Amino acid sequence: MGPRNKTDVSEFLLMRLTEDPELETILFSLFLSMYLVTVLGNLLIVLAVISDSHLHTPMYFFLSNLSFTDICLSTTTIPKILVNIQTQNQGITYAGCLSQICFVLTFVCWENFLLAVMAYDRYVAICHPLRYRVIMNPRLCGLLNLLSLFISIVDALLNSLMVLRLSFCTDLEIPLFFCEVVQLIKLACSDTLINNVLIYFAANVFAGVPLSGIIFSYIQIVSSILRMSSLGRKYKAFSTCGSHLSVVTLFYGTAFGVYISSAVTNSSRKMAVASMMYTVVTSVMNPFIYSLRNRDMKGALRKLIGRIPSFL
Template sequence: MEPKNQTDVSGFLFLRLTEDPELKIVFFRLFLSMYLVTVLGNLLIVLAVLSDSHLHTPMYFFLSNLSFTDISLSTTLLPKILVNIQAQTQSITYTGCLTQICFVLTFVLWDNFLLLAMAYDRYVAICHPLRYTVIMKPRLCVLLVLLSMFISTADALLHGLMVLRLSFCEDLEIPLFFCEVVQVIKLACSDTLLNNILIYFAACVFGGVPLSGIIFSYIQIVSSILRMPSSVRRYKAFSTCGSHLSVVSLFYGTAFGVYISSAVTDSSRKTAVASLMYTVVTPMMNPFIYSLRNRDMKGALRRLIGRVSCFL
């Protein structure tokens, strides 16, 4: 099989959802509904935080940024899936695939760092409540978000540049519904050792370190809560962490599910479905988790919807 230089590659093919025309309509409506729910739900979170002075705190500042990244991640993936279903094709150009790789990596990593920042915020609030306002200053919060964005973007661009150096063979079918850097590298005919080293290094540093930080924070939080003499205070402390812990479990649980499923099964379709869980389903579920479990957020959303209704 003759390898092609990246400049000669016209595009890639995705895994087909189905050949049944009726099922294609069902899938189109399903993905369109998921996209609209994701954008609307996360946009309401952002607007509620911006419009309600009671939510101008570090926790909700990080939450609004998390909602922004969830909107961006869904917009990177779902419109292309919808276009492919409607156009009866599962193709993407080489440039489009490379762009999608960079944006997916950026927003997934940004989500990862924001969850760490939110865990640190809860750690300071529960373990060091008297020093909370001193430690969690607005300048620190903005710095954490900007640093997360910078690291995520730099890592994504580095992976994108490393893909540019590869040559590809004739068989360019990606066994997913979107361009994922690991699957694209597997299609290369040239040496991918440096790419794989970079991927494993980035996964250990930018995935393992935030996860370790979150686990350490919650060990300290649980230890501090259990030492509280009042059961009312313990319940209140646990409830403030419940939403974040649910989002963390959903994000990392579905992400690990992708790699476990790819390791234990040969079915590319099962792996593709699993990959959609943390890139599509998780961003859709986050607004529900925070709005249903958080009294302040529910109040802010009611006030926001009330003001919008009056305006209309």
């Protein structure tokens, strides 16, 4: 059969989690639990930052935006997985697939930039403590957040709209549990050179630049900490970076895991599992990392939870 025009494509097929009906029930419960934990945990962090005046600082402002991003990213992927398990139907419409690609790219890119901005915030706090409030003023914080979101949306829209120019053949099975732009492009019958160039350019710029900024910030932070004479100051400085560094390691570790798995293995299922680690597990873990390692956040969460009965 010859190439079929993109306007004739009604839906794509996503990978099925398992062929075992009994295991599907377990996986449905697992993904539903992960989604609820992700939404509840990150929502509590957002509400804690808003309600506690002691957390109205740049670090917690960016943290609340990071938590909001995690909620949105999980909502983009997990509900569709749950629906597919429940209905025994792996299909996703053409428009739905493009929408999912756009939202996933937006929130992954935004989280990437937010982690870089948070690293810069810690760099200023530790290396230039006397000028911290002047440098990290509310206007700059808002501008950095909006700029990160704007760049993320532009990148997502460009990559998503470029998919519209592609034609697809009869093989419409995406080897992942959600729509991902690289895998979708591989299904195209038409020329994908421009799409691939755009993807790799955007990946190198919009992932490489923030990662380089994070590495530079932590080199400066470690250098500044080593010059401190007081052990107490060193411990306090390290503790303020511990949660962020853990999230950075988890985020980029799973991202590189996806890249490595796609490069060294031909197993689509292993690559799909790696992609789920990247998009789902990080969002689940972030609230625990920040709430368990941060004394101020634990205090704010206790106050917030203590107020809940009075509203019921």
